[in-house]
Amino acid sequence: MKADLVRSASAGATAARVLRWWHRNFFDGWINMLLAVGGIWLLATTLPGLWRWLVTESSVAPASYGDCLSAGGACWSFLQAKWRLILFGTYPFEEQWRAGLSTIIFLMAVVLSCIPGLWLGSTRRWFMCALWIAVLGTVMVLMPGGMFGLPRVEHRLWAGLPLTLGFAAIGCCCAFGLAILLALGRRSDMRLMHWLCVGYIEFIRGVPLISLLLLATILFPLLVPPEVDVDQLLRAQIAFVMFFAAYLAEAIRGGLQAVPPGQSAAAQAIGFGYWRTQIHIVLPQALRVALPSLVNTFIAALKDTSLVSVVAMMDLLGTANAAKADPNWWGLYIEPYLFVALIYFALCAGMSWYARGLERRLAGEKKGTQRA
Amino acid sequence: MxxxxxxxxxxxxxxxxxxxxxxxxxxxxxxxxxxxxxxxxxxxxxxxxxLGHAHAQPKSVALDTIKQRGNLKCGVYENSPGLAALNDKGEWVGFDVDYCRALTAAILGDAKKTQFVKLTFAQSMPALRSGEIDVAAMAITYTSLRDTELGFDFVGPTLYSGHGFMVHKRTGAINLSDLNGASICVIAGAATESLIADYFRPRNMTFKPVAVEGSTQMMSMYEDGRCDVVTLEPPFLAMRRARMKAPDDHIILNETFAKSHMGPVIREDDRVFSNVARWVHYALVTAEELGIDASNVDTMKESKNPDVRRFLGLEGGIGSKMGLTDDFTVNVIKAVGNYGDIWDRNIGLKSPGMLPRGMNALARDGGLQWAPNWR
Known part of the structure; x- marks a missing residue:
C-alpha cells in the first residue's frame, strides 16, 4: 500500500517533469508553440508517406521494373541489381573485390589514425607510419594490379567510391602541403615570393573549379604535342590540388594571423631558425585556430569531387547517373541518388563530428597550458 | 601469265x-x-x-597510332539508353558502343581493346580534334558545315530519322501549327535549336528555347513541366514516353520536321582511316544482306558464293588494300554480329526500347541501309 503510494507519487512527479520539459522546450511562448505545432503537423503528414514509400509499398528482388511501378514505392530491387555498378562503376566485374578490399582497408586506416592515443609516443608513431605504408602499398598493388598474378586494371576504369575517396584523400593531402607553403609564402618578407603566392591564390580563387578541370582535361591535350599523354586521372587530380591548395592556404593564413607576433620573436630570441620557428611554434598554434575552416574546406573538397564527372571520370555520383540510364530500369532515379547521398552524408558527417571532438580536445589542452 | x-x-x-x-x-x-x-x-x-609488285599496304598515321597504342579510343554519350550506357557489370552496351567494338575488331582483331571515353555532346568535337578520341560514336547528325568547315568525316549514316515533337496533353496541341509561342527543351550546342528556328520562322511562329545539358535532363525537365515541348527523333520519343510516369498525358505529334541522319564522326585528315571507318559500317550492313551473323560466320567460310568469299576475305584481298587483315570482316562479325543484330539487341525488338526498323531497314526491305559492293 505504502509502496504503491510512493510509486504513484513518483510516477506523478515523472509525468510532471515530462510535462515541464515539453513546456520549456516546445510550448514556451507563442512563437515556439506555433513552431512546435507546425513541426508536428509536418512530421504527421510526411512520415506515413515516407514509411509507405520506404517499407510497405517498396519492392525487393526479384521484382522487375513493372512490379516496382505497380507497387508504387521504392524499387529496392533496382538497387540490388545496381549496387556494384554504383560502388565500383567500370572497374572489371570479376576484379571488384580488389576495389572493395582497398576501400575497406583505407577507411579502417583512416579511422585508426583518428584515435589520438595511437599517435602518442615514438613507438606508436612508428607503428602508425608503418601501418600507413603497408595500407598504401596494399592499395597500390590491389587497385592497378599487374603483379602477383592480379590482372592489370587501367586508371581510366577506376570509378565509384574508390575513385571518390582516393581522389579526395590524395587531393586533400597534397593540397594541404602546398597550402602551408603558400600561406607561409604569402606572409613572407621576400617580395617576389609574397607576390607570387598572392598572384597564385587570387588567380585560382577567381576561377571556378569546373573551368580548371576542363582546362586540365580538354585544353591541355590541345596545347601539348600529341605524343605527350598525361594520364587523365592525374591531370584532373593536379587541377583539384591546385584549386584546393589556394582555399586551404587562405584558411591557414587566417590561423597564422591569429598567432601573436611575440611567439615567433621569442622563438628567434632563443635561437630558432625560420623553419624551426614555423614548424614547432607558429604552425601548431595556427592550425589549431584554423581547424574549423580547414574541415569546412575538406568537406567541400570531398563533395566537389563529384565535379570530375564533367571531365569523363566516373565518381560516385557519375556511377549513380550511369545506373539510372539502363533501359531495363529507365525512369527510376531516386533510389541510386538516395544511396549515394547516404554515403556522402556518412563521410561528411563523420568528418565534421570528428573535427568537433578534436576542437573540444584542443581547446581543453590550450586552457590547460594557459592555466599552467 | x-x-x-x-x-x-x-x-x-x-x-x-x-x-x-x-x-x-x-x-x-x-x-x-x-x-x-x-x-x-x-x-x-x-x-x-x-611488273608484279601489286599491293603496297596503304600508309596511315591514324591506323599506325591505334595499332601501336593497342587500343582504340571511342567517345560515347555518358548515359544514353540504347546508344551507350553501362550494364549491371559496368560494361558498356548500346548501338554506338557496338560500332566502336566493330571498328576495334577490324583494326586490332579484338573488340575488347576498345577504350570508351564518356563525353557530353559539347565535348565531343573538341575531344575528337585534339586526338583525345579516335572516333566519336555519339549519333551526331551529318550536316554540311560539320563535314566541310569543321573538318570531320561522317560514317554511315548509321541511323536515319527525322525530328518529332512530344507535347503535354494539357497544352491541347495537335498540329505543329499549335506550337506557336511554346517553350521547347533543346540540348545545348545540338543542331535541333536551329532546325526548329528554321521551321518556325517562315511560318511567323516563335518559341522559347530552354537549353539543357543532355537528353536525360531534357526529358526530366519536360516531364516536370519546365517546357511544353520536347523534340527528339520519333523512335526515341516513343521509347521515352513509354517510361514516363503517365504516358497518356503526352502526345507525339504525327508530323515530323527536318531530316536527321546520324553516325559516328572521325577527323578527316586521314583518308585511309576514313575508309576503314566507313567500310566497317558497310561490313555490318553487308553481313546482314548476306545473312551472316556471329553464329554462322565460320560455316559461311565454306560458302561457294563469290560475294560471300570476297566479303569474308577468302578471295580478293580487300582487307589488306585497306590497311587491315583480309579477314577483318570475320573479326567484326564475331565481335558484334551484323547491323540487324546490333539494332535488335540495343534498340530493337529484343531490347526494352522495342523500336521497329522503319527507315533503317535494309534497302531490299524498303529501308535506307545499304552497302556498296565488295569488289
Missing part, C-alpha cells in the same frame, strides 16, 4: 586508279594538283602492278 597480266591490267584501269590516288591523298596535303598527281601516280603504280 598472259591471263594474269590481263586481269591486273583491267583492274588497274578501272578500280585501282581512284584507290591509288587515295593512297597519295594521305601523303600529299595540297588539294591543288591532287587529282593530277593521283592520276600520274595511279598510272605509275599500275605499271608497277604489271
Amino acid at each position: 598472259i591471263l594474269n597480266n590481263e586481269l591486273v591490267d583491267a583492274s588497274s584501269t578501272d578500280d585501282a586508279k581512284p584507290k591509288e590516288s587515295k593512297v597519295i591523298d594521305a601523303q600529299v596535303t595540297q588539294p591543288l594538283n591532287r587529282y593530277l598527281r593521283g592520276l600520274t601516280w595511279g598510272f605509275a603504280l599500275a605499271a608497277a602492278a604489271l
Whole structure:
C-alpha cells in the first residue's frame, strides 16, 4: 500500500517533469508553440508517406521494373541489381573485390589514425607510419594490379567510391602541403615570393573549379604535342590540388594571423631558425585556430569531387547517373541518388563530428597550458 | 601469265586508279594538283602492278597510332539508353558502343581493346580534334558545315530519322501549327535549336528555347513541366514516353520536321582511316544482306558464293588494300554480329526500347541501309 503510494507519487512527479520539459522546450511562448505545432503537423503528414514509400509499398528482388511501378514505392530491387555498378562503376566485374578490399582497408586506416592515443609516443608513431605504408602499398598493388598474378586494371576504369575517396584523400593531402607553403609564402618578407603566392591564390580563387578541370582535361591535350599523354586521372587530380591548395592556404593564413607576433620573436630570441620557428611554434598554434575552416574546406573538397564527372571520370555520383540510364530500369532515379547521398552524408558527417571532438580536445589542452 | 597480266591490267584501269590516288591523298596535303598527281601516280603504280609488285599496304598515321597504342579510343554519350550506357557489370552496351567494338575488331582483331571515353555532346568535337578520341560514336547528325568547315568525316549514316515533337496533353496541341509561342527543351550546342528556328520562322511562329545539358535532363525537365515541348527523333520519343510516369498525358505529334541522319564522326585528315571507318559500317550492313551473323560466320567460310568469299576475305584481298587483315570482316562479325543484330539487341525488338526498323531497314526491305559492293 505504502509502496504503491510512493510509486504513484513518483510516477506523478515523472509525468510532471515530462510535462515541464515539453513546456520549456516546445510550448514556451507563442512563437515556439506555433513552431512546435507546425513541426508536428509536418512530421504527421510526411512520415506515413515516407514509411509507405520506404517499407510497405517498396519492392525487393526479384521484382522487375513493372512490379516496382505497380507497387508504387521504392524499387529496392533496382538497387540490388545496381549496387556494384554504383560502388565500383567500370572497374572489371570479376576484379571488384580488389576495389572493395582497398576501400575497406583505407577507411579502417583512416579511422585508426583518428584515435589520438595511437599517435602518442615514438613507438606508436612508428607503428602508425608503418601501418600507413603497408595500407598504401596494399592499395597500390590491389587497385592497378599487374603483379602477383592480379590482372592489370587501367586508371581510366577506376570509378565509384574508390575513385571518390582516393581522389579526395590524395587531393586533400597534397593540397594541404602546398597550402602551408603558400600561406607561409604569402606572409613572407621576400617580395617576389609574397607576390607570387598572392598572384597564385587570387588567380585560382577567381576561377571556378569546373573551368580548371576542363582546362586540365580538354585544353591541355590541345596545347601539348600529341605524343605527350598525361594520364587523365592525374591531370584532373593536379587541377583539384591546385584549386584546393589556394582555399586551404587562405584558411591557414587566417590561423597564422591569429598567432601573436611575440611567439615567433621569442622563438628567434632563443635561437630558432625560420623553419624551426614555423614548424614547432607558429604552425601548431595556427592550425589549431584554423581547424574549423580547414574541415569546412575538406568537406567541400570531398563533395566537389563529384565535379570530375564533367571531365569523363566516373565518381560516385557519375556511377549513380550511369545506373539510372539502363533501359531495363529507365525512369527510376531516386533510389541510386538516395544511396549515394547516404554515403556522402556518412563521410561528411563523420568528418565534421570528428573535427568537433578534436576542437573540444584542443581547446581543453590550450586552457590547460594557459592555466599552467 | 598472259591471263594474269590481263586481269591486273583491267583492274588497274578501272578500280585501282581512284584507290591509288587515295593512297597519295594521305601523303600529299595540297588539294591543288591532287587529282593530277593521283592520276600520274595511279598510272605509275599500275605499271608497277604489271611488273608484279601489286599491293603496297596503304600508309596511315591514324591506323599506325591505334595499332601501336593497342587500343582504340571511342567517345560515347555518358548515359544514353540504347546508344551507350553501362550494364549491371559496368560494361558498356548500346548501338554506338557496338560500332566502336566493330571498328576495334577490324583494326586490332579484338573488340575488347576498345577504350570508351564518356563525353557530353559539347565535348565531343573538341575531344575528337585534339586526338583525345579516335572516333566519336555519339549519333551526331551529318550536316554540311560539320563535314566541310569543321573538318570531320561522317560514317554511315548509321541511323536515319527525322525530328518529332512530344507535347503535354494539357497544352491541347495537335498540329505543329499549335506550337506557336511554346517553350521547347533543346540540348545545348545540338543542331535541333536551329532546325526548329528554321521551321518556325517562315511560318511567323516563335518559341522559347530552354537549353539543357543532355537528353536525360531534357526529358526530366519536360516531364516536370519546365517546357511544353520536347523534340527528339520519333523512335526515341516513343521509347521515352513509354517510361514516363503517365504516358497518356503526352502526345507525339504525327508530323515530323527536318531530316536527321546520324553516325559516328572521325577527323578527316586521314583518308585511309576514313575508309576503314566507313567500310566497317558497310561490313555490318553487308553481313546482314548476306545473312551472316556471329553464329554462322565460320560455316559461311565454306560458302561457294563469290560475294560471300570476297566479303569474308577468302578471295580478293580487300582487307589488306585497306590497311587491315583480309579477314577483318570475320573479326567484326564475331565481335558484334551484323547491323540487324546490333539494332535488335540495343534498340530493337529484343531490347526494352522495342523500336521497329522503319527507315533503317535494309534497302531490299524498303529501308535506307545499304552497302556498296565488295569488289
